[in-house]
Every structure is written in structure tokens, then in C-alpha cells.
Amino acid sequence: MKGADTGRRIEVEVEPSQLRERLRRALEEGYDHFIGINVVDYPRAGVMEVYYFVESVQRGGELLVVKLRVPRENPALDSVSDIYPLAEYQEIEAHEFFGLDFRGNGSLRKWILDENWEGPPPLRKDVDTRKFVLETYYGGQRYERPKQEKSLQEVVE
């Protein structure tokens, strides 16, 4: 690969049903360090791509990416928080921002978005957050600075 080779990785694609089995095998193979979960939403194709990043400390930082596709309508996956403890919080994040459901993760809740977002999962591609915020919180008005009744010159005087 050209460029900085920090992107060197092994990519495998699995079916959603094989996810737990594949990650458990990865842990046995030495990929002991969980990095994170990324979700990419494709509304036209009706799918979401979910990436699991795991790294091996013993093998000098080798990166394994497990990739899978879930239907957009009913996105549900098995939780891997019992295999990798950090996945519990990464799954909460994916749940909040993309509406993914992780079976077996008991702590799915509003966490980062708690008390400040009452709406559809904001990072989905078909959610226009700007429009939603304008309609919900600003009554359809454009968000603008309140007009100053006095000019700056008058305030100074």
C-alpha cells in the first residue's frame, strides 16, 4: 500500500450470524485488544456496514477488521461485550447514533445523547439533523443571532 502504512490490516467479511464465533476465534488467535466499532449507513442499498476493529498486542499491533452487513430496516446484531469488555460502550454508541440493536447487551441506553437529543438516530444518512433541529427547537425559523436594538456605537456611548 502506498502512503503511510498505518492502514495495514487484514479484512474479513462475515455473515451477521457468524460474528460472535469469528470474534471469539480472533481472541484465541491473539487479537486481544479491542479498538472500536464503526457503522456506515447506505440508505439506497438499504444496508448498514458494521466494522469491528481488533488489534493484536503480541503480534506487534496487527489490525483485524471484521466487516458485515445488516439490513437497515431491522438492524440487530449479537453483542460481543462478553468477549471484549470495551465493546459494551462502543455498542452503546452505535445504538445511540445509528439505532442498531445489540442482543445480549443489557446496558443499551441513551448515554452520550442523554437529555439533549429527542429524535431519530442522528448519524443515519437520511436524517437531516440541521432541518430537524430547526423544526423542533427553533420552530422552523432560521437560527440567527437576535437582532440588536442598539448599534454598537450607541452601546459604547
Place this chain on the structure above:
Amino acid sequence: MAFLLTLDGERILDVDLIPGFLHRGFEKMMEYRRWDMDLVMSARICVEDPDHVELSYTHAMDQIFGVDPPERAKYARTIVAEFSRLASHLLWMMHFAGPVAARYATSWAIAAREEVLKWFDYVAGHRIYHHYIYPGGVRWNLPKDLKERTLQVLDRVEGLVRDMERGFFLHPVFQRRARDVGRLKASDAVRLGATGPVLRGSGVAHDIRKALKYDAYGMVDFEIPKGEYGDAYDRAMVRLREMYVSIGIIRQAVQQIPEEGPYRWRLPMALPPGEGVGRVESARGEFMTHIVSTTEKPGGRPLEPYRIKFRGPTMAHLTTVLKHIVHNEEITVADFPVVVGSLDPCPPDIDR
């Protein structure tokens, strides 16, 4: 960012992280902006250590454009990234010395950091957010008197860090305060997803700089400091020794950097479809940026990335690692700032 503590008298039984309002929605905002604007936004994700976020973003972009930066830019990136680590560790020392009641040390740390910030002002024109690292190389050419001036700055900073080592890190009062507080075993640190000085403080010599040898790290010689017991004191000492290591890396890099040559390849404005993963060893641990660029765009403009995901080190440290420490050790309310301080959190990592 706040913590919800469950107490039994003075003892902390459980801790829950309540993420806060620092920044919000960066990943979404970046999908509506051009890739060169996103670079400027990315630095805001970690105020204390902005260059490493830029660097990981830049690595991912370099892969999407399929470009290998010029030799001179590789060294420039390494120098800037190490100065950023120095500035970050010095700011951490300010945050950490306060809770252990060593107010004098906070002023020393800020005095030393000021020297680093002045250096950034001299090279990049900015003190806090530098936007110096750029896909394809670095944004500006390096100044002509780089070597002399950088070596002078390093001498001053190293003198101040040596003072801090004698006056603060090796002080018996500080040793007694931080020893045996917040212990983390090596196997647990790996399992719970700890990275950076927290992982190395537990005795695991894992460093992305050494493992992947990105930019000019393959061409300089440096060691990876590690701790033994994995307590707050070990983590603090790892950071102290990392400051010396950073100074050593910069000294070698300014000697080796080619005098002449290009500093940046000009890139096209249109973003080709592709995927990039940039992983760097930031001051707090592993920072990863995953960028996906596709032709499937609602507006049809091939200028914005389709999706950007940032993975910062703080989430692991403040959730799984902190919970583990609190559950397995008798942590009192008075110990809590020492434990959290030794994990060196950067709130915008979580609140992005």
C-alpha cells in the same frame, strides 16, 4: 464530563461516566464539509494534543489519495507530533500536580509548555491548533533556522523537565501519594482496551510508533518506557520518561531531516472513492481514524468524505479501566482525582 459515584462512607463502590457537552456532532458535520475543511475540524477533537488527531486523519487521507509524502514532510510530521506529545504531557502534569497538592509543579509545567507553544507559533503560526500536517505532506515549508532554534528550545524544555523530575516526580511525598493507587495488571490492561501510557505503565511495551514505524519513526532510535506495577506512580513516570524520549526523537530528526526537497505533493480537490485507516500513537494512546469515501453521495459532489469515524483512547480509560480499578481496589474519594488524573482523560474524545 462528570462522574456518578456510588459511595459507602469514603469508599467508592461504583463509578459511571456521564459524557458532557464539550463538542457535539463532529462526525456528522464533517460529512457536509470538504475534506480540507474537515482537517481543520479534526484538530478540535483533542485540544491538548491536536496534531495527533490531524496526523491520523492525514494518514487515512493519504491512503485514499494513494500518495506517499516526501521525505522532508515525514520528518516534519514526526517533529511536530513529538512536540505535541511534549505539550500534552506538560499540560497533563499541570492537571495531575493539582490534585496531589503540589501546586508549585503546575506552574513549572506551564512555564515549560509555553516554550513549546512558542515553538509552534514559530513553525506553524499558531499556538494551540496548528493545522500544520496536511494530506500529501505538511502545509508550509519549515523555517531555515529550524535546527538551531529547535535545539535551543529543547535545551530549555529539558532543563525544566529535569527540575520537575527532582522537585516533583522523585519527591517522597508524591511517591507516597501515588504508589499503590489505581493498580492495573498487564493482562487486564490489554483485555480492557487500555492504550498508551496506561498500557505501558502496566508493563506492556506496546507502542504504535515502534510497531508500525510510520513517518520518520523507522529512521530514529528510541526506547519505549514502561512501568512495573501499573499504579498511578508508574503511569506518571512513564509519561515523564516519554518526555525525554520525545526530546531525543526531535533531536535526531532535526539532524537527519533533508535540507532541500519538496514538503508537500499537491492533491486534486476531488476525493477518489476508497477507504483509509490512520492509526497513530497519540499522547494518550492509540488514535484511529476510519474514513470511507464513496461515489454514492446524495449531493453528488465528490468533495466530502462519506463517513468519518474517530476512535480516541479516553473512552476505554474512563469506562472499562476506571470501573475495573474501582471494583478491585479500595479507592476513597480522596484517591479518585489521583486515579483519574493518572489516566489522563481528554473529554472531547468521548463527547465528539
